[in-house]
Amino acid sequence: MPHYWIPNSVKEVKQEMLKEIGVDDIEEFFKDIPEQLRLKKELRVGFGKPLLEHEVRRKFLEMLSKNKFTGFTDAHRVFLGGGVCVHYIPSVVKAIVSRAEFYTAYTPYQPEINQGILQAFFEYQSLMAELYGVDIVNASMYNVSTAAAEAVRMALRVKRGRKRILVASSAHPEIKEVIRTWVKGLNVRLEEIPYGREDGELDVSALRTKLSDDVAAVYVESPNFFGVIERKLRDIIEVTHDVGALAIVNANPLSLGVFKGPGELGADIVVGDAQPLGVGLNYGGPSAGILGIQDRRELLRQLPGRLVGMTKTVDGSENGFMLILQTREQHIRRERATSNITTNSGLEAIAAAVYVSLLGAKGLRRLGEALLGRTTYFLETLRKRDVEAVPLFEKGLYFREVTISFKGRDARDVISQLEKHGIHVGPPLSKFYDVMHDCSLLCLTELHSKDDIDELVSKLALVLGGEAG
Amino acid sequence: MKYRQARWDEPLIFELASNQDRETFQLGDDYFARLGKETLTEVAQDIVRKEGPNIPNLSEPEVVRHYTRLTQMSYGIDVGVVPLGSCTMKYNPKICEDLANDDRITYAHPYMNEEHLQGLLEMLYTLQEWLAELTGMDVCSLHPPAGAAGELAGVLIIREYLQDKGYTHKDEILVPESAHGTNPASAAMAGFKVVHIPADERGNTDLNALKAAVSDRTAGIMLTNPSTLGLFEEKITEVSDLIHSKGGLLYYDGANLNGILGIARPGDMGFDIVHLNLHKTFAAPHGGGGPGAGAICVKKELADYLPKPLVRREGSMYYLDYNVRKSIGRITWFYGNIVPAIKSFIYLMMLGPEIREVAEVAVLNTNYFMKKIKELPGIDLIYGRERWRKHEVVISFENLHRETGVSAEDVAKALLDRGIHAPTIYFPLTVPEAHMVEFTESESKRTIDEVINAYKDIVRQAYEDPGKLKGAPRNTSVGRLDVLRANHPRTLAPTYKYVRKRNING
Numbered sequence: 016m017p018h019y020w021i022p023n024s025v026k027e028v029k030q031e032m033l034k035e036i037g038v039d040d041i042e043e044f045f046k047d048i049p050e051q052l053r054l055k056k057e058l059r060v061g062f063g064k065p066l067l068e069h070e071v072r073r074k075f076l077e078m079l080s081k082n083k084f085t086g087f088t089d090a091h092r093v094f095l096g097g098g099v100c101v102h103y104i105p106s107v108v109k110a111i112v113s114r115a116e117f118y119t120a121y122t123p124y125q126p127e128i129n130q131g132i133l134q135a136f137f138e139y140q141s142l143m144a145e146l147y148g149v150d151i152v153n154a155s156m157y158n159v160s161t162a163a164a165e166a167v168r169m170a171l172r173v174k175r176g177r178k179r180i181l182v183a184s185s186a187h188p189e190i191k192e193v194i195r196t197w198v199k200g201l202n203v204r205l206e207e208i209p210y211g212r213e214d215g216e217l218d219v220s221a222l223r224t225k226l227s228d229d230v231a232a233v234y235v236e237s238p239n240f241f242g243v244i245e246r247k248l249r250d251i252i253e254v255t256h257d258v259g260a261l262a263i264v265n266a267n268p269l270s271l272g273v274f275k276g277p278g279e280l281g282a283d284i285v286v287g288d289a290q291p292l293g294v295g296l297n298y299g300g301p302s303a304g305i306l307g308i309q310d311r312r313e314l315l316r317q318l319p320g321r322l323v324g325m326t327k328t329v330d331g332s333e334n335g336f337m338l339i340l341q342t343r344e345q346h347i348r349r350e351r352a353t354s355n356i357t358t359n360s361g362l363e364a365i366a367a368a369v370y371v372s373l374l375g376a377k378g379l380r381r382l383g384e385a386l387l388g389r390t391t392y393f394l395e396t397l398r399k400r401d402v403e404a405v406p407l408f409e410k411g412l413y414f415r416e417v418t419i420s421f422k423g424r425d426a427r428d429v430i431s432q433l434e435k436h437g438i439h440v441g442p443p444l445s446k447f448y449d450v451m452h453d454c455s456l457l458c459l460t461e462l463h464s465k466d467d468i469d470e471l472v473s474k475l476a477l478v479l480g481g482e483a484g
Numbered sequence: 485m486k487y488r489q490a491r492w493d494e495p496l497i498f499e500l501a502s503n504q505d506r507e508t509f510q511l512g513d514d515y516f517a518r519l520g521k522e523t524l525t526e527v528a529q530d531i532v533r534k535e536g537p538n539i540p541n542l543s544e545p546e547v548v549r550h551y552t553r554l555t556q557m558s559y560g561i562d563v564g565v566v567p568l569g570s571c572t573m574k575y576n577p578k579i580c581e582d583l584a585n586d587d588r589i590t591y592a593h594p595y596m597n598e599e600h601l602q603g604l605l606e607m608l609y610t611l612q613e614w615l616a617e618l619t620g621m622d623v624c625s626l627h628p629p630a631g632a633a634g635e636l637a638g639v640l641i642i643r644e645y646l647q648d649k650g651y652t653h654k655d656e657i658l659v660p661e662s663a664h665g666t667n668p669a670s671a672a673m674a675g676f677k678v679v680h681i682p683a684d685e686r687g688n689t690d691l692n693a694l695k696a697a698v699s700d701r702t703a704g705i706m707l708t709n710p711s712t713l714g715l716f717e718e719k720i721t722e723v724s725d726l727i728h729s730k731g732g733l734l735y736y737d738g739a740n741l742n743g744i745l746g747i748a749r750p751g752d753m754g755f756d757i758v759h760l761n762l763h764k765t766f767a768a769p770h771g772g773g774g775p776g777a778g779a780i781c782v783k784k785e786l787a788d789y790l791p792k793p794l795v796r797r798e799g800s801m802y803y804l805d806y807n808v809r810k811s812i813g814r815i816t817w818f819y820g821n822i823v824p825a826i827k828s829f830i831y832l833m834m835l836g837p838e839i840r841e842v843a844e845v846a847v848l849n850t851n852y853f854m855k856k857i858k859e860l861p862g863i864d865l866i867y868g869r870e871r872w873r874k875h876e877v878v879i880s881f882e883n884l885h886r887e888t889g890v891s892a893e894d895v896a897k898a899l900l901d902r903g904i905h906a907p908t909i910y911f912p913l914t915v916p917e918a919h920m921v922e923f924t925e926s927e928s929k930r931t932i933d934e935v936i937n938a939y940k941d942i943v944r945q946a947y948e949d950p951g952k953l954k955g956a957p958r959n960t961s962v963g964r965l966d967v968l969r970a971n972h973p974r975t976l977a978p979t980y981k982y983v984r985k986r987n988i989n990g
């Protein structure tokens with residue numbers, strides 16, 4: 016059947032082409048498929064028949080309206096955390112990533128005709144390198160969870176023969192699961208390092224006792240899953256280096272407007288998720304995984320993924336950009352490649368580059384401060400109003416996310432009570448752990464005004480007891 | 485065709501900075517920023533930034549103009565034909581972009597109670613069902629964020645399934661020499677030894693070589709069918725029986741299903757596991773490299789091994805099911821790349837049961853091109869010379885190169901000068917001086933004729949004045965780039981830090 020997306024689907028065109036080929040029927044091209052494998056029936060795909068564009072729009076919107084969640088108009092009541100939170104997507108970012116020259120391009124294998132997108136990737140790599148305090152950042156991984164898994168695999172190759180990986184127990188449980196899955200074929204041991212009961216930070220002395228010269232890498236997050244900033248990051252990295260292991264640090268890029276990049280503190284490999292940088296939540300994906308390293312040969316040789324570099328034209332007259340060090344990649348190195356990654360998150364990386372360019376150092380610093388200010392304000396307000404909820408880690412420094420204990424009240428129950436008031440909090444820690452049933456995460460971003468936070472506290476007071484305000 | 489690409493001398497974003505900082509786009513409000521600043525003074529200063537990161541402070545119009553100029557020096561499918569073989573560069577319908585960029589999806593938090601996101605979950609569930617129908621498999625999951633991630637999931641399923649059966653000695657995966665590089669890479673990542681199988685003259689898997697390679701150690705085979713040569717595996721049933729008789733599994737690389745969509749299904753061919761690239765066959769855009777979205781589909785016996793969670797339905801409620809008994813675990817956090825998946829859902833909604841038209845026209849386009857191109861001097865097909873292709877065709881410029889010194893790369897650059905994006909070059913590695921060409925269903929006869937004429941013109945030039953082609957391209961934003969310089973340790977510049985350092989040092 017002819018279709019307006021398919022120029023040659025018109026009968027006359029088909030016949031003309033067939034004639035030039037010297038074949039009567041398109042079926043001729045499929046005759047080498049064994050007869051019993053050729054489909055005789057129509058497939059049950061779509062809604063019974065092809066739909067026209069306006070019919071699709073109607074059907075789609077009808078389906079989507081079954082969502083109770085109304086989108087941006089609801090976002091300021093969404094206090095959900097757990098590694099990703101609601102953040103504003105500036106119109107500039109949307110406008111640039113909607114440019115078809117970018118979004119309908121393939122990976123720039125032919126650099127001369129794709130200088131613009133290559134420069135954008137180069138700028139992404141460069142901007143992230145400045146933010147994270149490292150020398151090199153690749154052109155993106157799928158998201159932070161796979162960036163972390165690739166970082167661990169990379170460390171195991173750099174430190175060949177070492178068979179243990181130490182992971183902060185405070186790391187995101189789903190990232191831990193991803194790492195566990197990705198090292199399944201490697202015969203290595205993942206061990207967890209506990210956190211302090213009072214500050215929620217990695218227990219450095221526990222780390223020290225676990226470290227030995229068979230450890231390839233230590234993986235730690237700041238802020239960690241509980242929202243707590245690792246204030247002793249420098250010590251953690253130092254003791255890791257003492258046994259010759261690599262330090263892999265996952266940092267939230269928005270925290271780096273105010274805190275030093277983990278690379279500056281000595282991390283060998285840094286990872287992060289570009290989600291807050293204008294990428295959107297997208298129900299968990301897509302996002303872009305930031306993966307960076309220090310300028311050391313052994314690290315660079317093992318780096319997975321695409322990398323864009325600056326070069327010159329053959330005649331030396333002009334600067335230009337192209338994919339570099341491709342011999343690390345699957346299409347050349349095959350089973351000895353540093354990774355199987357091919358498609359990455361290019362467009363989301365560009366979104367991140369545009370976002371960071373738009374905010375600049377000033378805007379990033381201010382946003383970082385304002386996020387920190389929100390957790391401070393929220394915790395103070397809870398205390399002032401005697402709400403029956405406290406931060407799980409009394410001495411923790413929280414950034415963006417806070418782990419709240421409802422003092423014995425089942426968190427799932429509290430969360431569903433809040434939902435009845437139109438407020439979304441979570442995830443409850445019982446989603447991931449068999450203990451801490453009375454705890455939940457909660458996230459505060461630039462989309463939450465002072466009034467929104469006051470409202471949240473009032474509803475918490477209503478549900479849990481305290482001054483309703 | 486005459487082509488002149490934009491040539492902006494656009495500085496790096498860092499170089500746009502001036503001494504006078506601009507007021508930048510703000511998301512931080514005064515009240516909370518002040519509170520935050522106070523909090524910071526109580527924090528050990530060791531970890532606090534003294535000065536901002538080295539990122540310029542620019543105004544909004546400056547940023548917009550910079551990136552807009554960069555888009556003008558980029559080339560996507562909306563600009564012109566991108567016949568990259570194996571990449572399935574088809575038109576990305578605008579309706580898919582328009583609808584999928586709904587802020588009820590963009591702002592949907594992955595940990596929101598499913599009850600609030602029933603519409604979205606219904607779409608994902610429905611897409612899973614459609615993909616199962618299209619592949620002839622029992623269960624599909626949208627968990628993998630791309631094709632390669634789907635492969636990793638697939639080979640891990642093979643690994644865990646065989647381990648549960650007690651077949652721990654099965655540690656080899658067979659991979660055709662023409663396979664996409666991700667296949668051997670994925671198998672190796674899961675700890676398998678990779679055994680390469682050559683193709684026979686017709687472009688099929690060499691059955692004798694296969695028989696010789698298959699043993700008790702065989703865990704499975706990874707096949708692309710039609711292969712990366714665009715050729716259908718004629719003996720697929722024999723291959724399937726042979727592998728299964730040894731207790732191995734069949735893995736189908738369905739990154740590109742464009743040649744057999746609605747015509748034949750991997751599930752019917754005996755495959756146990758299939759991955760799909762929604763950003764190829766199902767029209768989600770490539771984004772200049774990504775994001776894509778993958779799907780992994782399996783037969784019933786393997787359903788318990790899928791990565792978790794799965795989108796399931798109970799009555800009229802859709803939910804995320806974490807109770808996948810023997811799950812390999814997680815390939816990624818959350819549930820995969822949802823937005824491209826929604827675009828594919830819309831694409832399939834539009835085409836519906838008439839999806840077969842896609843494959844028919846894609847295959848017609850390939851064979852039309854092949855028929856005309858193989859008449860040119862200096863060009864050869866190497867494998868299966870007399871066979872029809874499916875989604876793509878690989879041509880070799882080995883003769884041209886020998887006779888004129890003009891390489892596959894030179895030809896590619898000459899195509900750029902004519903406003904045509906070059907095909908995939910030097911792949912598969914088994915074909916010397918290769919161009920792997922794929923038009924998909926989206927290109928018109930007129931465009932394909934233009935490409936054919938461009939090739940004709942270039943081949944003619946190669947025999948008449950080969951030196952001139954070495955200077956291509958001339959009409960793109962820059963001339964041919966220095967690959968050695970780009971990759972040499974002393975000139976390597978993967979970030980601005982290197983540019984700055986070298987400028988300072990002279």
Ligand SMILES: Cc1ncc(COP(=O)(O)O)c(C=O)c1O
Binds near residue numbers: 630632761
């Ligand atoms: C045949 C084939 N297999 C696998 C892949 C890998 O898919 P992805 O790039 O989505 O990881 C590709 C495309 O790159 C492909 O063409």
